[in-house]
Amino acid sequence: MSQLNEKNSANKEHRLPSPINNLENKAFLEAAQDNQLVLKFCNSCKEPHYYPRTICPHCGSDDTTWVKSNGLGEIYSYTVMRRGVEVPFAMAYVRLQEGISMLTHLTNCDFDAIRVGQKVKVVFQETQDGQKTHLFEPAP
């Protein structure tokens, strides 16, 4: 299936839909263009959260700040979308080492060999409008 993904990235029609830019995710998307995953961290309750917000969804504090993530985690759950889409894709929740989970896609892997609990790391891929977004691939 890695061939399939290489084909996808080479073929504009099959690129991922682009993220929507808004005032709250500007820093997140800018970091992605530099192949960097950033998360929001609350200085009040000391918890990270995802997706990023201005106000902490855990405690309501407005004292939140962007922190860099090493992008390492494991697959919490996944599915391979095989039908009803132009090109099959592997969707997943990846639970980062920080303890929070992100909705994402898995790439550079055999879709039939994906397992819950598998170690993965973040990679970045261009979407339809050229902006990059995060995906995850198997990590050693």
Next chain:
Amino acid sequence: MSFAATKYDACIAGIYEHPLRVAPDHTVAQLHAEVARGALLDAGLTLDDVDGYFCAGDAPGMGPVSMADYLGLKKLKYVDSTDTGGSSYLTHVNHAARAIAAGQCRVALITLAGRPKSEGSSGTQVRSQWASAPDFAFEKPYSPAPLNTYAMCAMRHMYEFGTTSEQLAWIKVAASHHAQHNPNAALKDVLTVEDVLNSPMIADPLHRADCCVVTDSGGALIVVHPDIAKTLKKPVVTMMGAAETTKGQMGGKVDLTYSGLAWAAPLAFKEAKLTPEQIRYASIYDSFTITVLIQLEDLGFCKKGEGGKFVEGGQLISGKGKLAFNTDGGGLCNNHPANRGGMTKVIEAVRQLRGEAHPEVQVPNLEFALASGIGGALGTRHGAAALIMGRLK
């Protein structure tokens, strides 16, 4: 006649399920009007009696503002357009009952209608109404759709508890056993576990037959004050308990193994002064087989993680298993109008309590019934609601 069983006095006096499953020649507003008319006729009431109106996101225009004018509701004192997806209509019953108990209205009409079948909707598509949601800015690249997000719930449940595709298939098999007796059902064929497993894999581990049908049309309910219910001809179905909530990704602390019903259902049972062991019929929201399995656990019919064992061998088949569910064939086989299955859940529960279900699936001497709803997407963000109703003796 005593209403002592009810904490808040409200009764479901009218039900109507549109007989069509494909309605290309109807407008959505027209379908709302047809189901409203049907439910009023069922109750023995008229448009002039209605002083409360409830509709959700399926209603065209500006909710009750557009629809009340279209329907000709001129005496409204109470309106509500709460939208929690397919669970909206259970939530509406809860809100209507509270409003009636508070003296805000006496005859509440709730309508649902849509045409997803005629408009080419599929559970594999990203839903356009989610586009303005704050999460969608982040999630859009990954095409979250009903099928793939529910599939991840199933995958995690299998990982944590050893649930199998065969166990999920038994849920569809039970629904199909019921649907064979429903002349309006979209799918009337009785299925086997093998039939379900042999249907195409759409999003691992969900097969096509793990999914509900996509259908047009809709349904309506009339909720009334007990003083009005006493004057009507139909058996009185009274509200006993209700609760609702929402659950999402919890700031990234995602847990796909349970629904909001884990929080809401105990409140509904407490209010009704009943336990799950006393429920012999339940309408359980069935967008997918996994939706049912997780709710069975959250509603307290079995422990968390034991839903697979609970449903094995046809335990949800009326007259055969320990809990009769979705005796109309449910969303899995009968009807999931407007991609929102909550309305038909309430309707079949009321039919059961009235003794109006098909004789082959009617639960004899039924006293209590439960209806549950999950709206939105269990794998991302959803509304959850539970209603417990009783037949007045």
